[in-house]
Amino acid sequence: MKITELTVHELQDKLASGELTVTQITKAYTDRIQEKEGQVEAFVTTLTDEATEEAKKMEEKIASGEIKSSLAGIPIGIKDNMCTKGVRTTCSSRMLENFVAPYDATVIEKINEQGMINLGKLNMDEFAMGASTEYSYFKKTKNPWNLNTVPGGSSGGSAAAVAAQMVPWALGSDTGGSIRQPAAFCGVVGLKPTYGLVSRYGLVAFASSLDQIGPITKDVRDAAILLNVIAGHDEKDSTSQNIEKKDYTKALEKDIKGIKIGVPKEYFGEGINPEVKEKLMQAIEEYKKMGAEVEEFSLDIAKYALATYYIVACAEASSNLGRFDGIRYGYRTKNFTNLKDIYKNSRSEGFGPEVKRRIILGTYVLSSGYYDAYYKKAQLVRTLVMKEFEKAFAKYDVLLTPTSPTVAFEIGTRSNNPLEMYLADICTVSVNIAGLPGISIPCGVDSKGMPVGMQLIGNRFQEEKILNAAYAYEQKTNFRKTYQPEFKK
Amino acid sequence: MSREDYEIVIGLEVHAELSTKTKIFCSCPTEFGGEPNTHTCPICMAMPGTLPVLNEKVVEYAVKAGLATNCEIARDSKNDRKNYFYPDLPKSYQISQYDKPLCEHGVVEIEDDEGNPKTVRLTRIHIEEDAGKLNHNEFGGGSLVDLNRAGVPLIESVSEPDLRSAKEAERYLRKLKSIFEYIEVSDCKMQEGSLRADVNVSVRKKGETKFGTRTEMKNMNSFRAIVRAIEYEANRQIDVLEEGGVIEQETLRWDDVSGRTFSMRDKEDAQDYRYFPDPDLVAIRLSDEYIEKIRKELPELPESRRKRYMEEFKLSEKDARLLTASKYLSDLFEKAEQITGNAKAVANWILSDISRILNEKELEADQIPFTAEELDKVIQLIEKGTISSAIAKKVVEVLFENPKDPEEIIQEKGWIQISDEGAILEVVKKVIEANPQSVSDFKGGKEKALGFLVGQAMKETKGKANPQMLNQMFKEELSK
Numbered sequence: 001m002k003i004t005e006l007t008v009h010e011l012q013d014k015l016a017s018g019e020l021t022v023t024q025i026t027k028a029y030t031d032r033i034q035e036k037e038g039q040v041e042a043f044v045t046t047l048t049d050e051a052t053e054e055a056k057k058m059e060e061k062i063a064s065g066e067i068k069s070s071l072a073g074i075p076i077g078i079k080d081n082m083c084t085k086g087v088r089t090t091c092s093s094r095m096l097e098n099f100v101a102p103y104d105a106t107v108i109e110k111i112n113e114q115g116m117i118n119l120g121k122l123n124m125d126e127f128a129m130g131a132s133t134e135y136s137y138f139k140k141t142k143n144p145w146n147l148n149t150v151p152g153g154s155s156g157g158s159a160a161a162v163a164a165q166m167v168p169w170a171l172g173s174d175t176g177g178s179i180r181q182p183a184a185f186c187g188v189v190g191l192k193p194t195y196g197l198v199s200r201y202g203l204v205a206f207a208s209s210l211d212q213i214g215p216i217t218k219d220v221r222d223a224a225i226l227l228n229v230i231a232g233h234d235e236k237d238s239t240s241q242n243i244e245k246k247d248y249t250k251a252l253e254k255d256i257k258g259i260k261i262g263v264p265k266e267y268f269g270e271g272i273n274p275e276v277k278e279k280l281m282q283a284i285e286e287y288k289k290m291g292a293e294v295e296e297f298s299l300d301i302a303k304y305a306l307a308t309y310y311i312v313a314c315a316e317a318s319s320n321l322g323r324f325d326g327i328r329y330g331y332r333t334k335n336f337t338n339l340k341d342i343y344k345n346s347r348s349e350g351f352g353p354e355v356k357r358r359i360i361l362g363t364y365v366l367s368s369g370y371y372d373a374y375y376k377k378a379q380l381v382r383t384l385v386m387k388e389f390e391k392a393f394a395k396y397d398v399l400l401t402p403t404s405p406t407v408a409f410e411i412g413t414r415s416n417n418p419l420e421m422y423l424a425d426i427c428t429v430s431v432n433i434a435g436l437p438g439i440s441i442p443c444g445v446d447s448k449g450m451p452v453g454m455q456l457i458g459n460r461f462q463e464e465k466i467l468n469a470a471y472a473y474e475q476k477t478n479f480r481k482t483y484q485p486e487f488k489k
Numbered sequence: 490m491s492r493e494d495y496e497i498v499i500g501l502e503v504h505a506e507l508s509t510k511t512k513i514f515c516s517c518p519t520e521f522g523g524e525p526n527t528h529t530c531p532i533c534m535a536m537p538g539t540l541p542v543l544n545e546k547v548v549e550y551a552v553k554a555g556l557a558t559n560c561e562i563a564r565d566s567k568n569d570r571k572n573y574f575y576p577d578l579p580k581s582y583q584i585s586q587y588d589k590p591l592c593e594h595g596v597v598e599i600e601d602d603e604g605n606p607k608t609v610r611l612t613r614i615h616i617e618e619d620a621g622k623l624n625h626n627e628f629g630g631g632s633l634v635d636l637n638r639a640g641v642p643l644i645e646s647v648s649e650p651d652l653r654s655a656k657e658a659e660r661y662l663r664k665l666k667s668i669f670e671y672i673e674v675s676d677c678k679m680q681e682g683s684l685r686a687d688v689n690v691s692v693r694k695k696g697e698t699k700f701g702t703r704t705e706m707k708n709m710n711s712f713r714a715i716v717r718a719i720e721y722e723a724n725r726q727i728d729v730l731e732e733g734g735v736i737e738q739e740t741l742r743w744d745d746v747s748g749r750t751f752s753m754r755d756k757e758d759a760q761d762y763r764y765f766p767d768p769d770l771v772a773i774r775l776s777d778e779y780i781e782k783i784r785k786e787l788p789e790l791p792e793s794r795r796k797r798y799m800e801e802f803k804l805s806e807k808d809a810r811l812l813t814a815s816k817y818l819s820d821l822f823e824k825a826e827q828i829t830g831n832a833k834a835v836a837n838w839i840l841s842d843i844s845r846i847l848n849e850k851e852l853e854a855d856q857i858p859f860t861a862e863e864l865d866k867v868i869q870l871i872e873k874g875t876i877s878s879a880i881a882k883k884v885v886e887v888l889f890e891n892p893k894d895p896e897e898i899i900q901e902k903g904w905i906q907i908s909d910e911g912a913i914l915e916v917v918k919k920v921i922e923a924n925p926q927s928v929s930d931f932k933g934g935k936e937k938a939l940g941f942l943v944g945q946a947m948k949e950t951k952g953k954a955n956p957q958m959l960n961q962m963f964k965e966e967l968s969k
Contacts, residue, residue, distance in 0.1 A: 099537070102536070103536070103539075200538075201539070202538040205769075208768035238769065315765060322582060328534065328634070367761055
């Protein structure tokens, strides 16, 4: 048995039976990081020494009964846009290279309450803007399935670290697909919860009305377990919803016979790689075999979602990123003689090209004279997208689409072509626009052995339904036992 | 043409800091003062990842202000972001309200320059957060940012351009201040910046229906400066027009020392605030019940106090109006009246000597340093005959300088009235002896001569002799 191959629920069982200790688990992971990080480069900051110390303390706390959680001592990795007290939070940007938050994000408080051990902060596209993690200021993370390809993004470090078994699970954030798309590229499970289910307090904002934190895990059960930890109302986030606490593992094993799956045909049209489409068709057949009723339908509005997304996200980003002005924290230029220079040069030198591109775009669409044509119209389309989804969910329990039109692409092939990079989000953005939950699970590999992701979309706060459908498929096909990343060069 | 041919048009945007205990989007204290950056937290310092949560009290206070100024209260409202860069604005946007303010279409009643009633229309009242403060760095170059004030809640009340003179503008601002004080939503301390106004001024030829181009003077925080600035700016504009020039729409800075306005920004800095709804906050929905509850709980406003003073204390309309113009004066009056039970005397003291001293010292009523108890003591000391009213005036002067127990003051200064018969008799005899002419005048029927003799006796005792006793004893001595 290799410890790092185990899922978290398997680790929990072995901790409970005494077969494994917290120290053993932590050591297995710190060793694995030693072994693989050089190739994968998933971390911005590793906390291996701290984690070893923490493991010892946690073992004592468990022994003394001070902490009772069955997740005590389970390691985790955190995307580097969630604030961690005392550990720097960079957003993979030069702007925040040395920024140490004086407080913990709400999700960090929650995982700390459970006694989980933070193995480090994971690489991402700068300020979560990108789909390949190539826009990190620090390093380019590699996809463990083929080190010449990208891990996806923006939570590329999180997905690659889980796939490379350097962490048993991780937290990512998803604004337009940033959990699901890298999960698909790296052959792991990624869940974006309903907007408002998980507190955003302490998540460095990209686009406030779209951002959500979610789990990236080895399997669906782990995703449900981690969602149990992070979900819930937070007084510090006005947009977090006060809904009843649920145990998301309870719904996993329900029979899916008779559930209605809608397949929006627009997601299978032009631009979708034929091999990706083929794997999805096979998955649909599996669902039919399990007794699900699958039906194709038209979600016509979907074609406007990408444009809407880039207007809304950039507009909010242009305002959210204003606070990085070189005055109170973060990067400040050395080259200034007046206030205007501090602003101009700090931001010019501190932000990378993709962040600047989006700030400029967002500033433009909010400018007087353009607001109505862009931002206001985008908000109207957003309402229409929500209504279309509402209609779909009147008929179907779950919608099924590819997570991304392609498998992981080669490093350097798209980073200079923003438009092509934006198309990587085409299957995922409408879910954020409508505030819905979506999960990506692996559904096979293509002819080159690269994982293909399937996305299941649910109605607001119906995470249980997509987890149930995802779990049933996972049990049937057992991807993880069949395929493992090979660190191909 | 002359200045008399022009009409001045003024509109005010008044910012009042709300007196809630905590800031608008975090739980830091709003208290004035404190070491720099001690009333701050990650939220009001705009640390990455922090989020605002609206303080419900702020909505309540704004609704109160709206109801007290006869506004319509919006059932659906929201917060918007106003984006601009400045070091005192940590998020680089101010959370304010753009197209859906909490309160709209209000009216404030004032008097015009002829003393006739006038209605000033309030366009809107909205809620927003205050910015921080930049302090000149005493230890080196540049400025230091103090964020204690960042996130203190404000209401901005925007008037229509209904005001026609500097004095009218002053009366409007005083009225608004008084209303906010009465409903206790703001302490309105202009000297601490908790009440400030942006003043918009334009001029046009009398009879013209179109408005002239306006200029704006920001952050004015004294009545005197506002009056002077409006007068200066209106005259400047008239001079420009008379010389055939055009007024530029711009933001000006009033310099109180030189008594002039200066241009603040060049045109390339024309701001586009890129307002949009703040996605971190949810819509504000108010129920009719909520609004009605606040309406019922509104305290007594100046108009109704004025009427009550006229009925209950039989004060004249003018006195009642002057007393109720400021909540501080009015409260001082009510408290002192309650102790002494002598409304007339209290009103007299407040409206004559206290008001005169305030004027001389250029102080506002809220800066009166002594308490109602101390004022009451002064009145009682007169009633008891311990001091004369002439001495009492001096005591009040001292109270302004160094407020303490009036009894202590008169002890220290040796101002206790002489009411000892023997002592007074001695003075009376001395004065009679020294003024034979006046004595014979009085005996010859000139009543006036008595006044002179009493005056001489007062002089002799440095004003401390009891005047009633003096009168009495002179009459007795002279009829012997």
